[in-house]
Amino acid sequence: MPNTLHIPLLAYIPSPPFNGFSVGPFFFHIYGICYVLAAAQAILITRKRWSKRGGDPDLVYGVAWWGFPAGLVGGRIYFDITTPSQMPHHWWGPFAIWDGGMGIWGGVALGAAVGYWYLRKHVGHLQADRFVNVVTPTLLIGQAIGRIGNYFNQELYGKPSKLPWALEISPAHRVPGYAHYATFQPSFLYEMLFDLFWAGVLIWLDNHRKVRPPAIFPLYVAGYSGYRIFEETIRIDYSQYILGMRLNFWVAIIGTIAGLVWFALIQFRRRPGGPAEPPDHPTRAYSQSAQA
Template identity: 40%
Template structure:
């Protein structure tokens, strides 16, 4: 098989990227990235509401909290991205105003989760809801939101991985290939890997909750562990330029995954032991009003 034939076969078998990530309804632009984020949020609210009501909560609580969590999460996600990739917005020849162009992509999950949780905490405080119980109810749905949201990277042709000729490789147009990779046409679809990982992790978390009745922040900790376990190895495949911490040459987000996993695991073990040490019948009510 000649090199030309092999290249043609790889392109035919690979995943094509969209010709455009923007469609117009009259003068109104509809952006694939934004639609994925919105669909993810709606899925997280729906799943969270079902889980919250199954735990004895009131219908509408999750939707009310979303009014706090969503804007906080978007701001946190954008801040994290801008701070860790500051040279894109404040370096030589860049325009700081583009830091506000959220529709172009660039939401850091760590910032989104951190400030989104702050938004949830504020809403819970105002409504008299126990924060840990609400976060446990919401956590699995966040994985589904992330799985859907990752497809926004496909529309933007961004955050892909190393070159590969695997059948499920994604085609990237020359304009979107980073420096040093211009001669390659297909790359690891890391957005797809993370999307599938998150959906699988969602299933595992739902099973764990039914089997072991995770409470007191344990489901939230399990979510962090499940997500970071996948994010760590997927991150190692990516070739986009990000800030590095000069310890072992690992990418910044890999270190964040390692730290978050360790903290979540410690909390999970401590919480489970504390729960097991309580006398039977001493468990407090799961919901506060």
């Protein structure tokens, strides 16, 4: 019989060999680089989309200058409050975003609140609401980029798995109690794919003017929270538990319900004594923006 060449199939996603690199005396974490890239894409995409609506593209810089640092602070505060045992045991532990990471809920909440405050102060609530519809999908794209950083940190993985796309985790990064397992559910990958999908859905809705400003944001909250209900059922990293479920499982349920209710209140609001207002017509919605 002729010799047959057997080519082994890739049966898992290999763990990364490093989580950063050095340039002289400085060490650059991939996680931090991903955050910078996430911020950059949000600025570039929002400038382009906002300019097409007749808005001032430079407005994006002001929002980013205030919103992104607030997101860092909010994300770390949420992490410190919900998982204090995971902070480094040093005076700088609460601030070490490269060690333990950040909580997305806190980052989005504080970053969005500060960014919206800036918008209201500079362009008023009507323009601010329309800007929110434009910028919101870039939050999901940024989160997807951030999940690449989770991969290099060997974090955000789920239960042990033998699936062909299971994620290899090196022994030093395995959750206590799971040291004898080598491959796990790649939660970071599932979330990255969902984030990109949901961002595409929100962009489509906004481009077709199906959603009243700023209702794209509550749809983002509801959709992402709905996904996290699933993710929290497969995560095994440390978490506070309430009624036998991870804390963020309950946060995700609350976020899903709140987002849907919030969306309905915006999308179907009524004028006093009148019928429900239709979504803004493209020309009417952005004519004021062009005159600003």
